[in-house]
Amino acid sequence: MVDINLVEAGIEQILANQAGLIAIGAGLAVGLTGIASALAEKDIGAAAVGAMAEREELFGKGLILTVIPETIVIFGFVIAFMLFGIIPVL
Amino acid sequence: MAFLIRRGSKKYPYITARVRAMKSKLLPREVYPKLMNMDIPEITRLIGESEYKQDVDELAQKYSGLDLLEHALNQNLARTYRKLLRVSQDEPNYLITEYLRHWDIWNIKTILRGKNYGAPAQEILDAVVAAGQLGYRELTSIANMESIDDIKTALGNTPYYAAIANYDGGELSAIENELDKIYYSRLLASIGKSKGEKLSLKYIKTEIDLKNIKTLFRTKKAGLVKDDIFELLIPGGMELKSGDLKRMSSLPWSDFLKGLEDYSYWSEISEVVSEDMTSLMDVEALLDKYAMGYASRISHYYPLSILPIYDYMLRKNNEINNIRTIVRGKKVKLPDEIIRKHLVM
Structure with a gap:
């Protein structure tokens, strides 16, 4: 005879593991894209400040160009959000 | 290793963007014909209202007229280059x-x-x-x-x-x-070995070639002997290697001109070169023009390298030479046509 309680405990454990893996995936999605945007923005930001130092009117353009790689992290955030949606409710 | 430490890391984005912004402040090409139609006090005033304001203001107490302009130009050049080092x-x-x-x-x-x-x-x-x-x-x-x-x-x-x-x-x-x-x-x-730097090397070597060609023209025209000419040439060029330089320096004037046809620079100067040319002014202006065009062309190949900075330094120097040519020419009342020939735009 199979102990029904044992089976339930096993299933719960598996579900919990899956939820954990999905959460790690979501964390990676935000974390790695964050690093990627940072790498991209580093050079653009430096260049924007350099151009601004000579021509102040470039501030607006520099600011916009600097935050364009921010889209990368937004994609990551969206993915993380979608992953959270499929985490089974315990 | 010490070499690597001395060079440090590659921090190009800031300086190249800044240099490009500085380049946009250089006098546009259209200004030179305008300057040609002005008197020296008017030119001083126009220059004094542009990027040279600080220098003209500072030196206005000590100098006036042509001297003022001359000193302001020199000081501005030094100041600009020092700024590049500072930033x-x-x-x-x-x-x-x-x-x-x-x-x-x-x-x-x-x-x-x-x-x-x-x-x-x-x-x-x-x-x-x-x-x-x-x-x-x-x-x-x-x-x-x-x-x-x-x-x-x-x-x-x-x-x-x-x-x-x-x-x-x-x-x-x-x-x-x-x-x-x-x-x-x-x-x-x-200059190191990376891709962008290889192009810089090409640029410096081209600069050496152009300098050598100018020297060859001048010394040939002055009738120097082979060994003396070879002594004056700088080794390490792009197309004119040591062997070429040796050969070129030994050729008589007409063969030398023919020999030049083997190099890519010939297409730039072929129009003004002839066996009975008396003045080297046109050739030198064309070679300078070629150097500038070349620098600005390759500065777009690798934007994050030293090339845009070389390009700017060359252009700044050229701007100052042009203004100086115009005011000096005006001072000695040269005809506009001759002044225009000297300008490198």
Whole structure:
């Protein structure tokens, strides 16, 4: 005879593991894209400040160009959000 | 390893963006015809309202007229180049420093020439451009020295000492040559192996070629003998290698012109070169124009490299030369046509 309680405990454990893996995936999605945007923005930001130092009117353009790689992290955030949606409710 | 540490990391985004913004502030091409139609006071005023304002204002108490303009231009050039050194870091800074040694060489030549002809220190200082490693204060103290030995001691710790160590007054051309060779060999050695730097190397080598071609034209025209000409040429060019230089320096005038057809620079100058040409002005202006066009073309290939900075330095120098050509030409009342031929746009 199979102990029904044992089976339930096993299933719960598996579900919990899956939820954990999905959460790690979501964390990676935000974390790695964050690093990627940072790498991209580093050079653009430096260049924007350099151009601004000579021509102040470039501030607006520099600011916009600097935050364009921010889209990368937004994609990551969206993915993380979608992953959270499929985490089974315990 | 020490070499790597001295060069440091590649910090190009800031300096190249800043240099491009500085480039956009240079005088546009349309201004030169306007300047041609003005008198010297009007030109001084126009220049005084542009990027040169600070220099013109500062020097207006001491000088006036042509002198004022001349000094303001020199000071502005030195100030601009020093600014490049100030705002750059690590590798770009190192490469700019090496490139700007050109002005050290220029200043040492100026001082030695001045001393040779017994010019007063003030007159010598009027002609120096303190844009290299030797600052204005050092140059002042060197220009004030009476004997050649003192000057040699003062330059004892610089890389240029090797060239002037054996100088004891008299003929300068050998020393000047030696200084040029030291400059270019240092410059060539300073550039590394990455992709962008390979292109920089190509640019420097092209610059050497153009300089050699100019020297060849001048010396051939003056009728120097083969060995003397070869001595004056700088090794390390792109198309004109040592063997080519040796061959070219031994050819008589007409064969030399024919020999030039083998090189890519020929297409640039073919229009104005002929066997019975009397003035080298056109050829030199065209070669300068080619150098500028080349620099601006390759500066777009690798935007994050030293190339846009070389391009800017060349353009700034050219702008100052153009303004100077116009005012000097106006002063001696040269016809507009001749002044225009001298301008490199």
